Amino acid sequence: MSESLASAVLDQIAAQVGTPCFVYSSASILANYRAYAEAFGESPHTVCYAVKANSNLGVLRLLADAGSGFDIVSGGELFRVLKAGGSASKTVFSGVGKSAAEIEYALDNGIFGFNSESEAELVLINELAGRKKVKPRVALRVNPDVDAVTHPYISTGLRQHKFGIDIHEAEDVYARAMKLPNLALESVSCHIGSQILDPGSIHEAIGKMLALVDRLRSRGLSISHLDLGGGLGVAYKPGDEAPSIREFIGRMRTQTAGHGLHLMIEPGRSIVAEAGTLLTRVMARKRNGDKEFVIVDAAMNDLIRPALYQAYHEIERVDRTADRPNIVADIVGPVCETGDFLARDREIPDVKAGELVAVRNVGAYGFAMSSNYNSRPRAAEVLVNEDGATFRIVRRREQYDDLILGE
Numbered sequence: 483m484s485e486s487l488a489s490a491v492l493d494q495i496a497a498q499v500g501t502p503c504f505v506y507s508s509a510s511i512l513a514n515y516r517a518y519a520e521a522f523g524e525s526p527h528t529v530c531y532a533v534k535a536n537s538n539l540g541v542l543r544l545l546a547d548a549g550s551g552f553d554i555v556s557g558g559e560l561f562r563v564l565k566a567g568g569s570a571s572k573t574v575f576s577g578v579g580k581s582a583a584e585i586e587y588a589l590d591n592g593i594f595g596f597n598s599e600s601e602a603e604l605v606l607i608n609e610l611a612g613r614k615k616v617k618p619r620v621a622l623r624v625n626p627d628v629d630a631v632t633h634p635y636i637s638t639g640l641r642q643h644k645f646g647i648d649i650h651e652a653e654d655v656y657a658r659a660m661k662l663p664n665l666a667l668e669s670v671s672c673h674i675g676s677q678i679l680d681p682g683s684i685h686e687a688i689g690k691m692l693a694l695v696d697r698l699r700s701r702g703l704s705i706s707h708l709d710l711g712g713g714l715g716v717a718y719k720p721g722d723e724a725p726s727i728r729e730f731i732g733r734m735r736t737q738t739a740g741h742g743l744h745l746m747i748e749p750g751r752s753i754v755a756e757a758g759t760l761l762t763r764v765m766a767r768k769r770n771g772d773k774e775f776v777i778v779d780a781a782m783n784d785l786i787r788p789a790l791y792q793a794y795h796e797i798e799r800v801d802r803t804a805d806r807p808n809i810v811a812d813i814v815g816p817v818c819e820t821g822d823f824l825a826r827d828r829e830i831p832d833v834k835a836g837e838l839v840a841v842r843n844v845g846a847y848g849f850a851m852s853s854n855y856n857s858r859p860r861a862a863e864v865l866v867n868e869d870g871a872t873f874r875i876v877r878r879r880e881q882y883d884d885l886i887l888g889e
């Protein structure tokens with residue numbers, strides 16, 4: 483889908499907005515969201531876009547207008563959803579630890595419900611809800627003990643991970659939670675990891691979750707909702723094959739048919755990753771011994787995925803009119819760390835200083851994980867409209883004054 487951001491519009495954006503700059507395609511984001519929503523068809527469902535993947539207000543507004551719900555993990559994310567016109571009643575609050583202030587903020591705004599990961603938190607939500615005389619929906623996030631086969635830092639569904647409540651203990655925890663009068667225990671949730679290219683593991687988790695729903699119902703709980711988390715992967719590397727959203731949801735519908743459940747999902751990456759390009763300009767070329775370096779004006783503070791997860795992002799020369807021989811080089815930023823690279827030993831066209839380079843598939847966990855490390859102002863963000871030609875700045879480039887705000 484990132485092809486939809488043509489060189490012409492990228493050139494124009496670089497000229498008007500400067501580099502580094504994150505550019506998102508509205509058409510791609512909406513196509514992925516609609517693939518989920520349409521695949522559910524008439525089945526009762528809520529697609530709760532995982533805000534953590536890309537929390538820009540422009541992106542959230544686009545999804546809110548298309549009818550999306552939201553999955554949040556902090557009070558700050560709820561603040562963003564509300565600012566973007568998102569609906570609190572379609573928002574679920576996930577995450578391994580929520581503060582009293584965050585829970586109160588969510589209760590005051592009437593979110594759909596909480597996905598809770600500890601008994602201590604159930605007790606806290608119950609107490610705060612009691613004071614406010616409300617009875618929020620609460621699901622336990624269950625850890626189904628399934629191996630998601632992904633990078634170890636983003637796999638979450640095994641027993642040794644900090645996430646969720648062990649599926650073998652979940653029934654007992656629900657039984658104790660039934661004694662907490664201010665919780666509506668109508669839902670169960672799980673999320674086994676991210677960047678999952680073989681959805682077989684998610685289907686395995688669904689099987690275990692359905693069996694759990696049956697057991698909880700036989701104990702007298704009226705479970706009406708099942709939240710299956712996010713996790714569907716995208717194709718980053720040549721040869722990667724991304725699962726089809728439509729097929730994945732189709733199989734999920736078949737698997738859960740007859741259980742009378744409203745399904746919820748929390749996709750992040752599979753909605754926004756392919757929609758994003760990091761536009762950066764070559765500052766200089768340099769050679770150390772046998773090694774070629776392409777120094778660009780984007781760095782690990784803008785895109786930390788290569789340094790943190792050894793992530794692969796496709797890198798292209800924006801102007802592809804003149805043929806260039808390929809070189810093998812490290813594409814690095816100006817930050818003072820050996821770990822500051824966007825790619826290592828990568829075969830790319832022989833780019834010259836001053837030329838534009840596009841780092842692909844950075845719409846998810848790109849800007850959202852960026853920082854001011856080395857006192858680098860954060861990049862601008864641009865949203866290309868559905869026509870693929872016009873665009874608007876959805877976050878201005880930070881200025882030096884922004885760096886010292888609050889100091």
Ligand code: LLP
Pocket residue numbers: 532535553576577636673675676677711712713714748749750751752787791846847
């Ligand atoms: N729901 C929950 C409870 C989650 O923890 C996550 C992601 C999602 C939904 C969305 O998952 P997705 O559909 O995006 O895979 N920073 C890492 C990814 C961390 C994912 C954390 N949880 C990266 O850059 O690869």
